[in-house]
Amino acid sequence: QRPLPRVIADGPLDPTVLGLLDGRVELLPWEAEPAEPGTVDGVYTYGHPTVDDAMLDRLPGLLVVSNYGVGVDHIDVAAALDRGIPVGNTPGVLDGATADLAFALLLAAARRLAEGDRYARSDGFTRYDPGHMLGLEVHGSTLGILGMGRIGEKVARRALGFEMDVLYHNRNPRPEVESALGLRHAGFEELLSRSDFVVLCVPLTDQTRGLIGARALSLMKPSAVLVNVSRGPVVVTDDLLAALRGGTIAAAGLDVTDPEPLPRGHGLLGLDNLVITPHLGSATDRTRRRMAEISVENLLAGLDRRPLPSPVLPPAPGPP
C-alpha cells in the first residue's frame, strides 16, 4: 500500500479540514520541518507562519502549498511558482462575510456601538441624555473604498443600501463596476480627502505596506473613520495611534492590526474611538466551511499533480 502523502500544517486546524483530510494525508506539525529531503509533499497554511524562499529550499520535492484564506502575503508566491510549486487559496467564498464585517465595523465606529455597549452595562448609565454619545451619520455620507477587488465590490453594494456616495481607488479602474453600481474612481489623495469613511480592501503587497501612514491620515477629514479588513501592515500602527489620539481622524474600526494581536496595554486598546475585532472577516460557519473545502481540494489536487481548482496567479507588478 502506498504511504499517505505527508503534509506540514500549522494549527489549530479547522475541524472541517481535519475531517476532509482524515485518512488521505499524514499531517505533520509545522515544527517537523526541516524534514529529510523529499519527505514533505504538501504545505497547508492559514496565515502564519511564513512560507518563504528559505523554507521552500528546505523542502525539495514539495508538490503544493495550500492556503486557508484569500490573502497570501505570508507566502512567497513567486518563489514557489518559480520552483513549479502551485499555490492555492480560497477567493470568492469569503467576500460577503468580509464585507459584512467591514460594514459592522463602520457602523460600530460611526455610532459608537462598543463604547455604548460598555456604557449601557455600567453603573454610569442612570438616565437618557440628549447630548450623550452623539455619533456620525452613515447614510448620506461618502464612502471611499481602497482596493476594488471582490471584497471591495461587496462593500460598495452594501454602501448603496445605506444611501452612501461611493468613491473607490484601484490600481486598475473598473469601469464595469462603476457603471453597474454608480461608483466613481478617484485618485488616492482625492479619495482620502473627500471620504467620510475609508475602508481598506487591498491585499498586503510591497506597494500597499504602510500605505496609510501619517501623511495619508493627515489628508483625511478630522471627522473621518478608517476601517481595515485587509491586513494590519497596510496601516502604520504608531501613526494611526497618533491620529486617533490627536483628532486627525475621528475613529477607526480594525479587524486586523500590526502586530496581531496587539500586545496587552497597547495604546490603541485604551482608546474609546477604536472598535477592534480579532481577525473575524471570514468567521462564519458557512464561509469557513467553503474555505475548508476549497483549500482541501487545492491541497489534494496538488498532491495528485493535478491543476489546482483555485490557483494563485503570479503577482502582478506595478503600483497599488
Ligand code: 8YV
Ligand atoms: C482567514 C483572511 O481567516 O482569507 C483571508 O485572507 O484573512 C481570513 O479569511 C485567514 O486567512 C486565516 O488566517
